Each structure stands twice: as C-alpha cells, then as structure tokens.
Amino acid sequence: MTNLLEGTPTLGAEKAGAGVEVDTELVARATALVPLIREHAQETSEARRVVPEVMTAIEESGLLNLFVPKRYGGHGANMATAVQVISEVSRADGSTGWAVSLLNVCTWFATTFSENAQEEIFGANPNAKVCGIFTPGSKSERVEGGYLVSGRWPYSSGSFAADWATLGIAIDVAEGEDPRALAAIPSSAWTIDPTWYVTGMKGSGSDTIVVEDHFVPDHMVQRFPDMREANFLTPYTGEQNSHMAFIPVAALILVAPQLGLARHALERTRSSLPDKPVAYSVYTAAKNSPTHQIGVANAATKFHLAELLMKQACLDIDTNAAEGHLPTMEVRGRIRNDTGVVAELVKDGIDALLTANGAGSFADANTMSRIWRDAEIAGRHAYVSPEVGKEVYGKLLLGNNDLTMDL
Numbered sequence: 001m002t003n004l005l006e007g008t009p010t011l012g013a014e015k016a017g018a019g020v021e022v023d024t025e026l027v028a029r030a031t032a033l034v035p036l037i038r039e040h041a042q043e044t045s046e047a048r049r050v051v052p053e054v055m056t057a058i059e060e061s062g063l064l065n066l067f068v069p070k071r072y073g074g075h076g077a078n079m080a081t082a083v084q085v086i087s088e089v090s091r092a093d094g095s096t097g098w099a100v101s102l103l104n105v106c107t108w109f110a111t112t113f114s115e116n117a118q119e120e121i122f123g124a125n126p127n128a129k130v131c132g133i134f135t136p137g138s139k140s141e142r143v144e145g146g147y148l149v150s151g152r153w154p155y156s157s158g159s160f161a162a163d164w165a166t167l168g169i170a171i172d173v174a175e176g177e178d179p180r181a182l183a184a185i186p187s188s189a190w191t192i193d194p195t196w197y198v199t200g201m202k203g204s205g206s207d208t209i210v211v212e213d214h215f216v217p218d219h220m221v222q223r224f225p226d227m228r229e230a231n232f233l234t235p236y237t238g239e240q241n242s243h244m245a246f247i248p249v250a251a252l253i254l255v256a257p258q259l260g261l262a263r264h265a266l267e268r269t270r271s272s273l274p275d276k277p278v279a280y281s282v283y284t285a286a287k288n289s290p291t292h293q294i295g296v297a298n299a300a301t302k303f304h305l306a307e308l309l310m311k312q313a314c315l316d317i318d319t320n321a322a323e324g325h326l327p328t329m330e331v332r333g334r335i336r337n338d339t340g341v342v343a344e345l346v347k348d349g350i351d352a353l354l355t356a357n358g359a360g361s362f363a364d365a366n367t368m369s370r371i372w373r374d375a376e377i378a379g380r381h382a383y384v385s386p387e388v389g390k391e392v393y394g395k396l397l398l399g400n401n402d403l404t405m406d407l
Contacts, residue, residue: 019240019322020315023081029061030088037092044203045370048196049160050096058100063089064129067108069239072118073126074111076241078321079249080314083256090260091267094374095203097257102157102204105253106132109166110184112232112242116219117184121164131159132166134224136180137211140169146217147171149183153209154195160205163187167209171221180224189214200373228406230326243321247406248335251383252313255339258346259310261375262303268368269296269353279358286356295356302349306342313338330396332407337393340386343379350375 033054040051050058058064066082068074077085082104090097107130110121121128137151153167164186170179193208222233227246234242273296274287283289313335320327327335350372354361361368378384392405 019078020080020318021078022084023075023077026063026066026075026077026081027084027088030063030085033057033061033063034088034092037089037096041093041096041203041367041370044093044095046202048194048202048207049205050099050203054096055161058089058096059127059129063100064103065107065127066104067111067241068122068126069111069236069241071236072111072122076239078240078314078318079244079252080311080318082253083259083310083314086253086256087259087263090257091263092260093203094257094261094371094378095201097260098201098204098206098374098378099158099161101253101256103129103131103161105250106130106158106162106166108241108244108249109182109227110164112227112234112246113184113222114219114233115235117222118234120220121184125163128163129158129161130164130166130184131156131162131209132182133209134168134180134182136168136170140171140183142172143215146215147183147221149185149214149216150212151210152193153211155206156192156209157204157206159192159207159209165190165209167211168224169216169221171223178223178225181221182224182227183216184220185211185214185216198377200370200375200377237324240318240321243324243326245317245320245326245332245335247383248313248317248327248332251336251339252310252317254378254381254384255306255310255342255346257378258343258375259303259307261371261378262306262346262349265350265353265368265371266296266300266303268371269299269357273357276358292356295352299349299352299356302345302352306345306349309338309342309345329401329407333393333396336405336407337389340384340389343375343384344386347375347379 036057037054040054044050065074066077070076086097086101089100110130133153133156139150141148149169164184166182166184169181169183171181173179190209190211193210195208196206236242276286277284278286278289286292316327316331354372
C-alpha cells in the first residue's frame with residue numbers, strides 16, 4: 001500500500017522488506033551514555049572538541065562503526081538504527097551527537113571505496129574513524145598513478161578523532177563531465193587549523209583540515225557522480241549498505257542530532273516548567289496557564305511531526321537499499337525536502353519552548369541556551385537548507401527534471 005506520492009510506503013504498512021528494523025540494543029547503548037555525555041557537555045564546549053573520556057566511552061560502546069560491514073567487525077546497521085543512535089547521543093549533547101553523526105557517515109563513505117582502499121583503511125584498523133568534506137581543495141594535479149593533492153577543507157567535523165578523511169578533489173575527466181571526486185587521505189598527511197570559533201555546536205571540532213602535496217593513489221579515489229548514483233566501487237554488493245542512496249543519507253544524517261536536541265528541550269521543559277510561577281500574571285504555576293499549555297503542545301506536535309518525517313525517510317532509504325536499488329528521483333527529492341522540514345520543525349519547536357520557559361532560558365549557564373544555539377547552527381548546513389529542498393522537490397512534482405542540485 002502506498003500513499004498518493006510516488007513510491008512512498010505508508011508508515012502503517014506491513015514491513016516493506018528485510019533490513020528496515022531498528023537495532024534497539026545499539027540504541028540502548030547510546031541511551032546508557034547520556035549521563036556521562038551530559039556530565040562533560042560544558043567541558044566539551046569549552047574544549048571545542050568532544051573530550052577524550054566521552055569519545056573513548058562512545059567508541060568502546062561500538063557507536064562509531066555503525067555502518068562498517070560485519071566483515072570488518074562493524075554493525076552493518078541500517079539508516080533507521082543510525083538515526084536513533086545519533087539522536088540519543090544528541091539528547092545528551094548536540095556537539096557530541098554532531099561529531100558522532102559525521103564520523104559515522106564519513107566512515108560509511110569509506111566502506112563504499114574499492115576493495116584495496118577498504119583493506120588499507122580498515123584492514124589494519126577495523127575501528128578506523130573517517131571524517132570528510134565534499135568541497136574540492138585548491139589543487140589536485142594528475143601525476144603517474146594518482147593525484148598530488150593540496151588544499152584546505154573547513155568544517156571537518158570530528159577531524160580531531162579521525163584516522164582518515166574523505167576529501168573533495170577535482171579529477172581529470174572529459175570535457176563536460178563532472179570532475180568531482182572523493183579522495184581517502186590518512187590523518188598522517190594532514191594537519192588541523194583551529195578555525196571553529198562559533199556560537200553553537202562549539203564542541204563538534206569542525207575545524208579546517210590542511211593538506212600539502214600529498215600523493216593519493218588512484219585506488220583511493222572515487223568519483224562523486226558515481227557515488228551519487230550508488231555506483232560504488234566496493235565489490236561487496238551483497239551488503240545492504242552498499243546500495244544506500246548517497247545524497248539522501250549524507251543529508252538526512254545531519255538532522256538526526258536535531259531530533260535529539262528536540263527531545264532534550266522537551267524533557268527539560270517538562271521537568272522544570274510545570275510549577276514555575278508565571279511572572280506578572282495570576283498563575284502561580286505554568287501548568288495552569290493556557291498560554292504555556294498551548295505553547296508546549298505546539299512544540300511537542302512539531303517534534304512529533306519531525307520524528308515521523310525522519311522515520312518515513314529512513315524507511316525509504318532502507319527499503320530501497322535492501323532491495324538493491326536507488327529510490328526514484330521524486331522520492332530522493334522528497335527526502336531532500338523533508339530533511340530541511342525536520343530542521344524547521346525542530347527549530348520552531350525549540351523557539352516555542354524557550355518562550356514558554358522565559359528569558360532565563362538564554363542565560364549562558366542554562367542548558368536550554370546551548371540546545372537553542374546548537375539547533376540554530378546545525379539547521380544551517382548547506383545540505384539541510386529548507387528552501388533548497390523545497391525548490392528541488394517542487395520542480396520534480398511539477399515535472400521539471402532540470403535540476404542543478406545533487407540528489
């Protein structure tokens with residue numbers, strides 16, 4: 001059974017195929033770490049990177065190799081599981097959740113490379129962590145057997161903990177072809193320029209990777225247009241995640257932290273607001289104020305809608321991957337659209353909760369302030385931009401397939 005939009009299984013339909021269930025044991029591991037992550041959240045913010053105690057606990061819990069194939073000791077988890085794990089980590093702290101999100105998805109990128117590349121990355125270190133940036137650096141010169149690469153890659157979230165990076169380069173192609181590619185480069189070949197001084201997501205370590213004249217052999221390069229169409233170089237095509245839709249996964253994973261921030265904001269509101277007096281009113285407790293009741297209900301509804309959109313997008317990604325093919329262009333367009341809508345819903349809901357909680361929510365020492373700042377920053381990633389997603393989806397709905405954006 002489908003709804004009126006093309007290729008969209010209803011949430012109430014019977015299971016669309018194998019590989020779509022959430023691994024609740026992995027999610028429980030993330031939930032168990034919430035107290036520890038919260039204990040160090042402020043320290044993580046001040047350090048501008050997730051503190052070692054927390055990173056060690058997350059890695060020991062097996063939450064940094066969610067997408068890594070089981071043949072390398074990973075979980076081979078699906079998108080639905082990854083989103084729920086990241087959301088729970090983010091319920092503890094947005095910066096930590098963002099770093100975990102990016103390290104997992106970029107590590108997945110690496111698992112789609114050639115067999116030789118995978119063996120070089122994961123063979124000696126099955127727990128290898130990978131960060132990454134799509135934007136090409138300043139130089140990728142064709143030399144015998146590969147490319148000589150230099151450049152700066154800003155916003156490399158989680159780079160402080162990464163063993164490798166998948167970095168955007170431009171390769172030699174025929175005139176008119178897309179020259180974009182990703183190159184796998186070891187951390188020994190790059191340095192980190194500390195440029196991440198921002199208002200929110202302070203602890204995500206999204207600094208700038210700097211590479212100078214590093215040789216990247218051909219087997220460590222994969223063309224971006226091929227990845228976009230799930231024509232990955234990996235020979236292990238029997239693995240579900242070797243068929244996941246590249247751009248939908250890369251975009252949707254970015255709003256998993258938003259769900260966690262929403263959960264945390266509502267949790268704190270329900271804990272602290274009910275018995276708070278409402279200044280300059282007759283209400284001695286906010287729980288008796290219709291204004292506050294409506295405000296919190298509106299926020300909770302937006303959060304629930306965001307969760308439902310996320311579940312539908314994960315179902316589309318996982319069902320199609322399990323069946324071994326890409327979602328249709330229209331479904332990919334809807335996922336791109338809904339990625340931005342999830343961010344909008346969370347942002348608006350958090351705004352409503354801060355209004356209900358009062359001006360004190362914006363105090364530096366108030367956790368609600370950090371939640372708000374993190375959501376505002378995370379919701380402005382280029383792949384999350386709501387208006388771009390709406391434009392892409394609207395074009396497809398109206399039969400205009402002349403797209404200038406990746407899907």
